[in-house]
Amino acid sequence: MPSNEPGARDDxxxxxxxxxxxxxxxxAMGIVHHSRxxxxxxxxxxxxxxxxxxxxxxxxxQGIDMAVIEAGVRxxxxxxxxxxxxxHVRMGEVARASFRxxxxxxxxDQVVATGFTRHACISPDGRPTRMPAWLRELCLRPADGS
Amino acid sequence: MPSNEPGARDDxxxxxxxxxxxxxxxxAMGIVHHSRxxxxxxxxxxxxxxxxxxxxxxxxxQGIDMAVIEAGVRxxxxxxxxxxxxxHVRMGEVARASFRxxxxxxxxDQVVATGFTRHACISPDGRPTRMPAWLRELCLRPADGS
Amino acid sequence: MPSNEPGARDDxxxxxxxxxxxxxxxxAMGIVHHSRxxxxxxxxxxxxxxxxxxxxxxxxxQGIDMAVIEAGVRxxxxxxxxxxxxxHVRMGEVARASFRxxxxxxxxDQVVATGFTRHACISPDGRPTRMPAWLRELCLRPADGS
Amino acid sequence: MPSNEPGARDDxxxxxxxxxxxxxxxxAMGIVHHSRxxxxxxxxxxxxxxxxxxxxxxxxxQGIDMAVIEAGVRxxxxxxxxxxxxxHVRMGEVARASFRxxxxxxxxDQVVATGFTRHACISPDGRPTRMPAWLRELCLRPADGS
Numbered sequence: 001m002p003s004n005e006p007g008a009r010d011d012x013x014x015x016x017x018x019x020x021x022x023x024x025x026x027x028a029m030g031i032v033h034h035s036r037x038x039x040x041x042x043x044x045x046x047x048x049x050x051x052x053x054x055x056x057x058x059x060x061x062q063g064i065d066m067a068v069i070e071a072g073v074r075x076x077x078x079x080x081x082x083x084x085x086x087x088h089v090r091m092g093e094v095a096r097a098s099f100r101x102x103x104x105x106x107x108x109d110q111v112v113a114t115g116f117t118r119h120a121c122i123s124p125d126g127r128p129t130r131m132p133a134w135l136r137e138l139c140l141r142p143a144d145g146s
Numbered sequence: 147m148p149s150n151e152p153g154a155r156d157d158x159x160x161x162x163x164x165x166x167x168x169x170x171x172x173x174a175m176g177i178v179h180h181s182r183x184x185x186x187x188x189x190x191x192x193x194x195x196x197x198x199x200x201x202x203x204x205x206x207x208q209g210i211d212m213a214v215i216e217a218g219v220r221x222x223x224x225x226x227x228x229x230x231x232x233x234h235v236r237m238g239e240v241a242r243a244s245f246r247x248x249x250x251x252x253x254x255d256q257v258v259a260t261g262f263t264r265h266a267c268i269s270p271d272g273r274p275t276r277m278p279a280w281l282r283e284l285c286l287r288p289a290d291g292s
Numbered sequence: 293m294p295s296n297e298p299g300a301r302d303d304x305x306x307x308x309x310x311x312x313x314x315x316x317x318x319x320a321m322g323i324v325h326h327s328r329x330x331x332x333x334x335x336x337x338x339x340x341x342x343x344x345x346x347x348x349x350x351x352x353x354q355g356i357d358m359a360v361i362e363a364g365v366r367x368x369x370x371x372x373x374x375x376x377x378x379x380h381v382r383m384g385e386v387a388r389a390s391f392r393x394x395x396x397x398x399x400x401d402q403v404v405a406t407g408f409t410r411h412a413c414i415s416p417d418g419r420p421t422r423m424p425a426w427l428r429e430l431c432l433r434p435a436d437g438s
Numbered sequence: 439m440p441s442n443e444p445g446a447r448d449d450x451x452x453x454x455x456x457x458x459x460x461x462x463x464x465x466a467m468g469i470v471h472h473s474r475x476x477x478x479x480x481x482x483x484x485x486x487x488x489x490x491x492x493x494x495x496x497x498x499x500q501g502i503d504m505a506v507i508e509a510g511v512r513x514x515x516x517x518x519x520x521x522x523x524x525x526h527v528r529m530g531e532v533a534r535a536s537f538r539x540x541x542x543x544x545x546x547d548q549v550v551a552t553g554f555t556r557h558a559c560i561s562p563d564g565r566p567t568r569m570p571a572w573l574r575e576l577c578l579r580p581a582d583g584s
Contacts, residue, residue, distance in 0.1 A: 023338065023348070024181055024331040026174035028227055033170050034506040035476035039316040042473075046315065046374070056315070057374050068472040072510035078564065081174055082338070082349050126516065169484065169494070170477040180360040181334075184327035185462040192461065192520070202461070203520050214326040218364035224418065228484070228495050272370065316471050320464035320519055327462055373466055 013088035031078035044087040070118035077112040094139035159234035163190040177224035190233040216264035240285035305380035309336040323370035336379040362410035386431035451526035455482040469516035482525040508556035532577035
């Protein structure tokens with residue numbers, strides 16, 4: 001499967017987080033504004049890190065920020081006010097200084113969007129820094145957990 | 147006129163700044179979401195400080211932040227995508243440790259909203275700090291500039 | 293107690309809803325941007341209406357929108373990324389064509405903000421319309437439920 | 439040059455629009471939040487359509503909406519509060535039912551980000567509709583205008 005096209009099977013994802021669409025996130029087309037998906041990805045990323053016992057807060061306190069260096073979204077079915085969205089996330093490919101995370105959004109059984117973010121670890125002054133060992137290991141782990 | 151009810155005459159305001167409504171600021175009612183007026187106030191405040199030769203950036207570099215401690219808005223006529231909004235601003239009453247700014251929004255000749263923000267000067271660690279002399283003087287200046 | 297100063301005791305509130313602060317809601321002062329409290333109020337309002345068996349979605353489908361005609365916030369203690377905020381809400385005073393809702397925000401035991409919104413019921417074409425009977429009754433109910 | 443990597447030379451772009459970064463668009467890392475670039479793209483798109491004498495407002499009144507079906511951003515240099523950003527835009531490749539727009543963001547001489555959006559024309563009920571003739575022609579026009 002090409003690396004920019006995360007699979008639609010959610011058993012290939014490590015974690016999922018449910019988000020209720022806010023009215024303030026809709027636009028005059030009556031649907032969620034396309035820029036609002038990136039904060040959904042971010043909220044899910046934060047919950048995933050908490051689940052992994054490496055809360056983002058703690059990473060930041062230790063002087064590591066996960067800067068977003070690239071992001072992409074494919075919008076398949078519009079989201080509407082009050083929808084309950086399940087955001088699935090998994091670690092994607094890791095390079096020397098960056099790693100990717102992949103997202104799949106479902107409302108009930110329907111896949112409504114996919115996306116990814118690519119991150120670099122940086123220090124508080126904005127300089128690239130080493131990825132923590134646990135993060136590198138997580139990225140290199142086979143997706144099926146075997 | 148009571149202090150919480152800024153006048154609708156815009157000659158009582160010191161400065162105005164024009165903002166074009168973005169599509170991303172609308173909501174599913176087809177109008178600008180009510181939370182989006184506060185960034186309009188803020189953008190206008192920033193331009194007003196620049197006009198006064200005390201850019202906000204410079205204030206922050208000197209260790210003074212203008213924390214928002216209270217805000218209010220009265221929504222009279224909805225704003226829509228692509229509207230050109232003139233945001234008028236003036237300094238309001240000053241207390242020992244805080245000051246108010248008043249706003250009036252017009253689209254063409256029509257008053258569409260009024261509002262205010264109340265600010266305290268704080269240091270980078272979040273502690274209250276003295277208001278700069280120029281700011282205190284500005285607040286105490288008669289509104290008509292005479 | 294004056295009507296614009298909601299009490300800090302949360303037993304005077306009807307309902308509360310917990311919100312986790314998103315990173316995307318913070319600003320360069322390291323705290324939640326002041327405009328972001330209004331979507332917190334709105335999310336809580338929506339959950340409160342659902343709890344009352346009058347979901348907002350359904351109201352809108354029946355041709356009634358609750359336009360925001362006034363809003364105010366008092367910011368007491370800054371909110372930070374990842375804070376868990378309990379937003380308490382209660383119905384405030386009702387006038388012929390509008391009603392108020394009051395909010396109290398706590399993080400743990402600490403009151404961090406209070407606020408209110410005033411609403412008018414409008415039809416899909418934006419004209420004022422009658423408040424539904426259940427809503428009028430709710431507003432007129434004594435706050436202590438007795 | 440691969441189609442997902444818009445060139446950094448801004449003479450290859452048709453139009454540019456200047457945006458001042460708002461304080462409300464920054465986050466606790468002290469930089470513009472990555473989700474805020476998409477509204478910058480959108481604002482520029484709207485100004486570009488106005489320049490082409492096909493204002494978006496008018497398109498919507500004629501029953502055509504330009505739904506965003508895909509978007510991507512590469513973040514190269516962080517944007518900060520008060521930065522003046524020049525957003526360059528050009529039409530990208532056109533398919534049967536969709537077209538792409540490419541963006542390049544500069545602050546002064548420095549390229550700070552690139553991105554794209556892919557759009558489908560839809561009717562008010564959300565169904566795919568024909569692309570207007572002027573839009574198809576615009577997409578097929580050689581980039582150098584010859």
